[in-house]
Amino acid sequence: SAVISQKPSRDICQRGTSLTIQCQVDSQVTMMFWYRQQPGQSLTLIATANQGSEATYESGFVIDKFPISRPNLTFSTLTVSNMSPEDSSIYLCSVLGRAETQYFGPGTRLLVL
Amino acid sequence: GNSVTQMEGPVTLSEEAFLTINCTYTATGYPSLFWYVQYPGEGLQLLLKATKADDKGSNKGFEATYRKETTSFHLEKGSVQVSDSAVYFCALSGTGNQFYFGTGTSLTVIP
Numbered sequence: 001s002a003v004i005s006q007k008p009s010r011d012i013c014q015r016g017t018s019l020t021i022q023c024q025v026d027s028q029v030t031m032m033f034w035y036r037q038q039p040g041q042s043l044t045l046i047a048t049a050n051q052g053s054e055a056t057y058e059s060g061f062v063i064d065k066f067p068i069s070r071p072n073l074t075f076s077t078l079t080v081s082n083m084s085p086e087d088s089s090i091y092l093c094s095v096l097g098r099a100e101t102q103y104f105g106p107g108t109r110l111l112v113l
Numbered sequence: 114g115n116s117v118t119q120m121e122g123p124v125t126l127s128e129e130a131f132l133t134i135n136c137t138y139t140a141t142g143y144p145s146l147f148w149y150v151q152y153p154g155e156g157l158q159l160l161l162k163a164t165k166a167d168d169k170g171s172n173k174g175f176e177a178t179y180r181k182e183t184t185s186f187h188l189e190k191g192s193v194q195v196s197d198s199a200v201y202f203c204a205l206s207g208t209g210n211q212f213y214f215g216t217g218t219s220l221t222v223i224p
Contacts, residue, residue: 106156
């Protein structure tokens with residue numbers, strides 16, 4: 001399985017600011033995903049990060065709010081823009097490994113005041 | 114469409130008790146099924162999976178059998194430990210590698 005790291009692991013931010021979360025994988029992967037997990041909730045897919053092209057966003061998520069970069073097959077960033085307290089969540093990146101299995105990073109815990 | 118329905122928690126058990134967490138699914142085609150575990154303060158870890166009907170996934174004493182006839186993938190463990198306290202997510206992989214997660218079941222095991 002792939003080893004996935006995320007930075008930062010947690011942060012406390014002021015409303016109106018932006019935070020960029022990094023996801024690094026120890027091997028090249030075709031598909032990378034970004035999820036949000038609101039407190040006490042399940043995972044919601046934000047977008048699929050595509051290498052060399054714009055990310056594919058799920059319903060309810062837009063590029064202006066959650067811009068994503070994927071410059072190569074081992075790295076991606078998610079920015080949470082113009083934050084509000086409702087953006088307080090855990091943000092997780094994942095990759096698709098062999099046999100249709102997704103592997104997850106440790107998550108970034110974000111609190112917006 | 115695809116969806117996963119998971120037993121609601123929280124579940125509290127005494128150490129060495131038997132655990133069952135129910136999971137049923139709706140899917141087009143033949144999805145792969147997964148159980149993920151999230152320990153406090155951590156991300157999701159793959160616990161076990163099954164890729165076709167009648168397959169049994171197992172890991173760390175946990176088991177789940179892919180039952181096509183009942184569209185179920187219930188998680189079981191014969192004797193839980195305090196260290197099993199976590200949130201458990203059932204998931205399926207649909208077409209285009211889209212994952213569908215259940216709502217999660219919180220398990221607390223008390224000594």
